[in-house]
Amino acid sequence: VILSYFKCDVIFGLEMRKIHFVCCSCCVLGLRVRSEGRGCDAHQYLGYPCGHIFLTCCEEEEEGPNSQTPLRPKQKPRPTSLPRKGNGRNRNGGCSQQCSAVGGQARCSCFPGFSLKTNGRTCEDVDECATNTHSCRPSERCVNTVGSFVCELQVTCPAGYQLKNSVCEDIDECVLRTHNCGSSFMCENTVGSFICGPKHKCISGFKQDSHGNCIDVNECMGLTEPCGPGFNCINTVGSYTCQQKTVMCSHGYHASPDGVKCVDVDECQTGTHRCGVGQICHNLPGSYRCDCQTGYQYDALRKVCNDVNECWRYPGRLCAQTCENTPGSYHCSCTAGFSLAFDGKNCEDINECEKNPCSQECANIYGSYQCYCRQGYFLKEDGRTCEDIDECSQSIGNLCTFQCVNVPGSYQCACPPHGYIMAANGRTCKDVDECTTGTHNCTGGQTCYNLQGGFRCLSFDCPPNYKKVSDTRCERLSCPTNSLDCQNSPVRITYYQLSFQTNIIIPAQIFRIGPSPAYSGDHIVIGITRGNEDGYFSTRKLNSFTGAVYLQRQVRQPRDFLIDVEMKLLRQGALTSFVARIYVFITSSAV
Incomplete structure (x- = not known):
């Protein structure tokens, strides 16, 4: 297409009467190239002014409400005549653009957008922007072009951007060196701004200090338990290692599962003891003890029971002065200067405290004296010097019912974190009745039952064919005459709750059952129909109308039971049955 129009320009460019056709054809050519999406660079292959007209029409955008083009070219009126060309020079007086005959002589003129120089032959471009002969709006900027001008829409760019070709482009502060990064940091350009990063990135296990240097990270101090239980964390350069803890336990102890402490071996539970029969x-x-009869003690080495020296075992409690052991018992005596009193234990003494033998307090005792210390101190082995006492570790008496916490010069008692509060005496733990205080989480359809250190939420529901006559009692409804299963079911189901501690002495009678009222001739049979799979409970008939339930095995850990105790009553030839559904709660005895 370009070649065809170029040929047309050559052919018709020699005829002045064809100039308007050439201009229109060049413009049509530019419009067609633009509609096909092709570049406008083909103007360089066309002669002047066809190339100028082609480029103007090719680059011009359609104006309308949706136009976004910032350039709005302004065209001068098309030339009315073209200079004749031939052999590379103008035939009529050497005019550079247009030539016309006036009075028989050639007169040169220029196309619109050009002006004639002083030589009368050459044309030069007119700067419409400088001479203010353009038609741009106040919001547009005039840009001069050869033979014409264009109007650019003025664009204001935000900080970090600059206007280039009517488009806001990012400013690279790092290349232009307009950043404020220090010498230890490296500038990195971002869209609209920049960031200052370290020149050298540290590898894993290192971090950068304020001077840009890479220093080692102490993972053992910065991480939360980097090594598991039973391991020690050891920091290394750039990393860390985990070393397993080694615990050496003495005889009778073994390492705990986490390997951080030694725990006692229960030889009695593991069966590794050597106690004899009986x-x-x-x-x-760390060990174990084999008990013998009263007054004797088991010798683990010889595997025999030896006489217990009560004087050694209970010093200062049996005799005021000297205790002499006897087979199975002991005898008190006094040293020189003392006589045995009528009670056989006490001796008359001298008051040694008059000589001030103690550094603090002295109390006279029979035949001797005793030095005492202020509260929070204990008497050392010399019998005169006082030192701060750790009441908890020394286990002096029953200080606390649950836990003793030593403090400087004294001690404090503590209770379990849940279910107990400290009593007014500061030593005893008092159970919290969650049911009374309303701190339980039982639902509206449940009943709260308080226990030592806790509570239970119980549901007293009646089975089918029973109605609830009270909070804990269900009565059987009437049975059809032909329903043998219904007639054999219990007449009444009653719920009970019992609570005991693990140190209860067994066998222990925990419940009695019988008809109320009882009549002469009544006979009962009782048994546990549910909940006694492990055989912790048993029943016993006390008389013809009374039965009892016993706890016959020791429950060593807190545990809940739900047992059904059935009582069958034979009265005047009729057999009926009743069920006592009993909740048995075994709680800890440690508090």
Whole structure:
């Protein structure tokens, strides 16, 4: 297409009467190239002014309400005549653009947008922007072009951007060196701004200080438990290692599962003791003890029971002065200067405290004296010097019912974190009745039952064919005459709640059952129909109309039971049954 129009320009460019056709054809060519989406660079292959007209029409955008083009070219009126060309020069007086004959002589003129120079032959471009002969609006900027001008829409760019070709482009502060990064940091350009980063990024295990240097990270101090239980964290350069803790335990102890402490071995529970037949094994810290009859003690080495020296075991409690052991018992005596009193224990003494043998307080005792210390101190082995006492570790008496916490010069008692509060005496733990205080979480359809250190939410529901006559009692409805299963079911189901501690002495009678009222000739049979799979409970008939339930096995850990105790009553030839549904709660005895 370009070649065809270029040829047309050559052919018709020689004829002045064809100039308007050439201009229109060049413009049509530019419009067609623009509609096909092709570039406008083809103007360089066309002669002047066809190339100028082609470029103007190719680059011009349609104006309308949806136009977004910032350039609005302004065209001068099309030339009315073209100079004749031939052999590379103008035939009529050497005019550079247009030539016309006036009075028989050639006169040169220029196209619109050009002006004639002083030589009368050459044309130069007119700067419409400088001469203020353009038609741009106040919001537009005039830009001069060869033979014409264009109007650019003035664009204001935000900070970090600059206007280029009517478009706001990002300013690279790093290249232009307009950033404020220090010498230890490196500028990194971002859209509309920049960031200052370290020149050298630290590898894993290191971090950068304020001077840009990479220093080691102490993972053992910064991380939360980097190593699992039973391991020690050791920091290394750039990393850390985990080393397993080694615990060496003495005989009678073994390492805990987490490997951080030694715990006692219960030889009685594991069956590793050597107590003889009839002897009772009692576990001790690091060892165990075999009990014999009263007044004797088991010798683990010889495996025999030896006489107990009560004077050594209970010093200062049996005799005021000297205690002499006897087979199975003991005898009190006095040293020189003392005589045995009528009671066989006490001796008359001298008041040694008059000589001030103690550094603090002295109390006279029979035949001797005793030094005492202020509260929070204990008497050392020399019998005269006082030192701060750790009441809890020394286990002096029953200080606290649950836990003793030593404090400087004294001690404090503590209770379990839940279910108990400290009593007014500061030593005893008092159970919190969650049911009374309303701190339980039982629903509206449940009944709260208080226990030592806790509570239970109980539901007393009646089975089918029963109606609830009270909070804890269900009565059987009338049975059809042909329903044998219904007639054999219990007439009444009553709920009970019992609470005991793990140190209860067994066997223990925990419940009695019988008809009320009872009549002469009544006979009952009782038994546990549900909940006694492990055999912790048993029943016993006390008489013809009374039965009892016993706890016959020791429950060593807190546990809940729900047992059904059925009582069958034979009265005047009729057999009926009743069920006592009993909740048995075994709580800890440690408090």
